[in-house]
Amino acid sequence: MPELPEVETVRRTLNELIRGKRIERVTVSLPRIIQRPHEPEIFAAALAGHTIESVERRGKFLRILLDGLVLVSHLRMEGRYGVYEADEPVELHTHVRFHFEDGTELRYKDVRQFGTMHLFAPGEDLVLPPLNKLGIEPLNKEFTLQAFKKEVAHRSTKIKPLLLNQEYIVGLGNIYVDEALFTAGIHPERTADSIKPAEWTKLHEAIRATLSRAVDAGGSSIKSYVNGQGEMGMFQHELLIYGRKNEPCRKCGASIDKTVVGGRGTHICLKCQPFPKKRGSNAAKPASK
Incomplete structure (x- = not known):
């Protein structure tokens, strides 16, 4: 599963590739990827006509900010995004395609099919699942x-x-x-x-x-x-x-x-990471291999 550095790298790359692009339509081939709203038709219709303003990150989640909407995406085990020309062949396991007005597409591919997408009004995404119970960001100044x-x-x-x-x-x-x-x-x-x-x-x-x-x-x-x-x-x-x-x-x-x-x-490394020899009442015994 991609961790913070991988998701942050995807965020930075997508920010360069899709910021400012306007969505013409959305194609959903695997409905269960779409978690909110549950109906993929409503998800697709809600995104049509909106422009991507920036891509942010919260933990291992991507937050794609649009004019009036926030798309929260989790890559799970093997989800990945890529930007393609509209006439390029669509690879196997491509489940969601965001068709832009400039003739390019943002495609979401997921071999394991565990990825998720949630659509919110601005501000809702931070107070509702799946982001509402996340802890502190380890690369932010708040992580003292x-x-x-x-x-x-x-x-x-x-x-x-x-x-x-x-x-x-x-x-x-x-x-x-x-x-x-x-x-x-x-x-x-x-x-x-x-x-x-x-x-x-x-x-x-x-x-x-x-x-x-x-x-x-x-x-x-x-x-x-x-x-x-x-x-x-x-x-x-x-x-x-x-x-x-x-x-x-x-x-x-x-x-x-x-x-x-x-x-x-x-x-x-049991030499560099030794378990303390003097174990107090709160120390757990290491598991055997």
Whole structure:
């Protein structure tokens, strides 16, 4: 699933490609992609004649702002957008096409068919599902160390599932949580309330630095991710731990392990991310591999 850096890259690309374009009509080939309104015919009719003003992001969601409407889109596992000339062949698994008056099209392709689109009046999108319960943005100025700790530091939950929970901090997925925890030297099965003040500082800095570097590199193309121009991200070449099971750690040379934490495959260097030897009552025992 695309995480914050990938969605941010798509946002930036689409902003360059479709801002200012006027929608002539919309074709929906897979109705279940359209979540609000539920009738694809009403969705298509509502968008006709509107102009795209900008593309923004909230967590892993795209917010396409039009004159009088907001389209909220989630790419889920393998959704992708691309801009094409109207006479170009339509690829398999293309489910929604936005036909522009200038003869180009914005096409949404989704092999897994898990993506969603919601249409709102301006302002409604931020107070109704699916955006209304999202947490703080880790690359915004509001993501201070104090705000970060207020959200999660007091909880007895394991730190990795907490960081994956979009109600606390948005945009983080499996790749970047593994990377940030490794950079901060924190075992993913530590409970949040067992993490010390200096470690919170390291983790806060690691999250911001990891995401910033990933955005600069255009995201990570681990599976099928490409931006709106069909270009791959390059951050996968800079990953320190994710996807490197049994390879030597770039810091210490020890072999990287892979286990399951909170139902997610998790990469760990047990030398760089040791579980504390003195475990208090709030510390959970690491899961066996």
